[in-house]
Amino acid sequence: xxxxxxxxxxxxxxxxxxxxxxxxxxxxxxxxxxxxxxxxxxxxxxxxxxxxxxxxxxxxxxxxxxxxxxxxxxxxxxxxxxxxxxxxxxxxxxxxxxxxxxxxxxxxxxxxxxxxxxxxxxxxxxxxxxxxxxxxxxxxxxxxxxxxxxxxxxxxxxxxxxxxxxxxxxxxxxxxxxxxxxxxxxxxxxxxxxxxxxxxxxxxxxxxxxxxxxxxxxxxxxxxxxxxxxxxxxxxxxxxxxxxxxxxxxxxxxxxxxxxxxxxxxxxxxxxxxxxxxxxxxxxxxxxxxxxxxxxxx
Amino acid sequence: xxxxxxxxxxxxxxxxxxxxxxxxxxxxxxxxxxxxxxxxxxxxxxxxxxxxxxxxxxxxxxxxxxxxxxxxxxxxxxxxxxxxxxxxxxxxxxxxxxxxxxxxxxxxxxxxxxxxxxxxxxxxxxxxxxxxxxxxxxxxxxxxxxxxxxxxxxxxxxxxxxxxxxxxxxxxxxxxxxxxxxxxxxxxxxxxxxxxxxxxxxxxxxxxxxxxxxxxxxxxxxxxxxxxxxxxxxxxxxxxxxxxxxxxxxxxxxxxxxxxxxxxxxxxxxxxxxxxxxxxxxxxxxxxxxxxxxxxxxxxxxxxxxxxxxxxxxxxxxxxxxxxxx
Ligand SMILES: [Zn+2]
Numbered sequence: 001x002x003x004x005x006x007x008x009x010x011x012x013x014x015x016x017x018x019x020x021x022x023x024x025x026x027x028x029x030x031x032x033x034x035x036x037x038x039x040x041x042x043x044x045x046x047x048x049x050x051x052x053x054x055x056x057x058x059x060x061x062x063x064x065x066x067x068x069x070x071x072x073x074x075x076x077x078x079x080x081x082x083x084x085x086x087x088x089x090x091x092x093x094x095x096x097x098x099x100x101x102x103x104x105x106x107x108x109x110x111x112x113x114x115x116x117x118x119x120x121x122x123x124x125x126x127x128x129x130x131x132x133x134x135x136x137x138x139x140x141x142x143x144x145x146x147x148x149x150x151x152x153x154x155x156x157x158x159x160x161x162x163x164x165x166x167x168x169x170x171x172x173x174x175x176x177x178x179x180x181x182x183x184x185x186x187x188x189x190x191x192x193x194x195x196x197x198x199x200x201x202x203x204x205x206x207x208x209x210x211x212x213x214x215x216x217x218x219x220x221x222x223x224x225x226x227x228x229x230x231x232x233x234x235x236x237x238x239x240x241x242x243x244x245x246x247x248x249x250x251x252x253x254x255x256x257x258x259x260x261x262x263x264x265x266x267x268x269x270x271x272x273x274x275x276x277x278x279x280x281x282x283x284x285x286x287x288x289x290x291x292x293x294x295x296x297x298x
Numbered sequence: 299x300x301x302x303x304x305x306x307x308x309x310x311x312x313x314x315x316x317x318x319x320x321x322x323x324x325x326x327x328x329x330x331x332x333x334x335x336x337x338x339x340x341x342x343x344x345x346x347x348x349x350x351x352x353x354x355x356x357x358x359x360x361x362x363x364x365x366x367x368x369x370x371x372x373x374x375x376x377x378x379x380x381x382x383x384x385x386x387x388x389x390x391x392x393x394x395x396x397x398x399x400x401x402x403x404x405x406x407x408x409x410x411x412x413x414x415x416x417x418x419x420x421x422x423x424x425x426x427x428x429x430x431x432x433x434x435x436x437x438x439x440x441x442x443x444x445x446x447x448x449x450x451x452x453x454x455x456x457x458x459x460x461x462x463x464x465x466x467x468x469x470x471x472x473x474x475x476x477x478x479x480x481x482x483x484x485x486x487x488x489x490x491x492x493x494x495x496x497x498x499x500x501x502x503x504x505x506x507x508x509x510x511x512x513x514x515x516x517x518x519x520x521x522x523x524x525x526x527x528x529x530x531x532x533x534x535x536x537x538x539x540x541x542x543x544x545x546x547x548x549x550x551x552x553x554x555x556x557x558x559x560x561x562x563x564x565x566x567x568x569x570x571x572x573x574x575x576x577x578x579x580x581x582x583x584x585x586x587x588x589x590x591x592x593x594x595x596x597x598x599x600x601x602x603x604x605x606x607x608x609x610x611x612x613x614x615x616x617x618x619x620x621x622x623x624x
Pocket of ligand 1: 026027028029030031045046047048049050
């Protein structure tokens, strides 16, 4: 489906996102920002470059060439544990659907980026904190399967508080399920790229996020296994501000690069060029060979 | 502290008195066997009352019981065990023990989390909470097993992966993700047994397997009941309620298709007969392994893939998939 039409349909029901207020304040430098200016700058503060958390649809619009063909849109959540804490799980899901305009915590599909056909998955922190339940696991698995059968590179944007508690062990098992899909995708010779955005923790960071070939992160994104609060409670002291940021992980050697959102699309395209240049292809006799073709700089 | 330990106190006292009376009875002219029989009946009644049916939260405490058999209790009852150490990079994590072993005459690689059996050992083994070095040791041993064609057996017993500063600095996420990756692709049969507490991703790192076995009162959970209650109710005191919600018992997980086999425990828990318990579990593991004899690695991997591919509960159009509601 052409991008503008797809976006219009998806957004028609999400009054909460479209225009809650005209102005917003940057949490980092306190500058008061006109929302439309902020959106035009990819949700990056023009004054201090603070990266606001981005909605999945805005992210997709910011990164693809044009069209986006959604995969797994029919995969929707159930309530396998009959969960209720302060509110029943189905009520929480409904509230987040209203708030975010999303049906679940990840949007997956096929698109072109810089002319490259790619499989693209974008998690959204505004739906259940981007937690991974059965639907997130199933959609990512289907995306990787589609990418594998078409030998497409895959790029996943993560934003997640970890496994979704309301689905209990079925949520934890999504770590195993997505891993299974990643292994088949990567072992078949395909290129997997992950962009870690704020925040990425727990079951998502400890599964497919850190299994990618190349790992990019957005500036100042909080990334780790254990949440900051859990660690502070365990060690009974305050953690330094820098701890678990993208820059910290870069210094420690956990990730490949930290990229400003405004440079991200160009960076991804360059990475796809390298992956395509050394593309493993199957010859007519079924043998896998590596074909160095050089980087096509368009 | 542990309500199971508290409850046992009265029973242990009764046991002591029965034993005393028995030895006195043998020496005395007056027959008190009727009195002994009455006490024994009372003991059996209380034991059934106290341990006959455990709630999810009680099972959590049973799984954490200080005397519950730990990984080393299982390893020491194998025909042979030769421990291998270290991640080849930074250090040897004592919260993981692993190495070559013989199980019912079969050479295997055995790996498990090891919590301490007393305070001193708990400090040394970090309460069974594994650091990245431990998970890298696991991945190394798994790869070694594959290269030599040895089956992998694991024993899971951890509150969760270590949540410390050092573990974050040394990429805990990547270390766990690496274990998941290696276990998924390991071209040998894998049998995982949840012997105590299976805490979240730190437990799953040793539990991607072709057959998952669980002790009757072991638990396996996406989050600790305390942590879950703190997050969802803002009150860690609601952990008992959270435990019931989380569906973390062996019985629940078997219904979800996450656990294949449950090994019964003696009344009062595995620690009441540790040697017998360990023996029965090792027998179950040996039998499970024998079931893979004659299967090719490709077959095993295909079935393992499908096992995890189907897990979850979702709606697909009008069709509901998975998630048998217990
Ligand atoms: Zn700012």
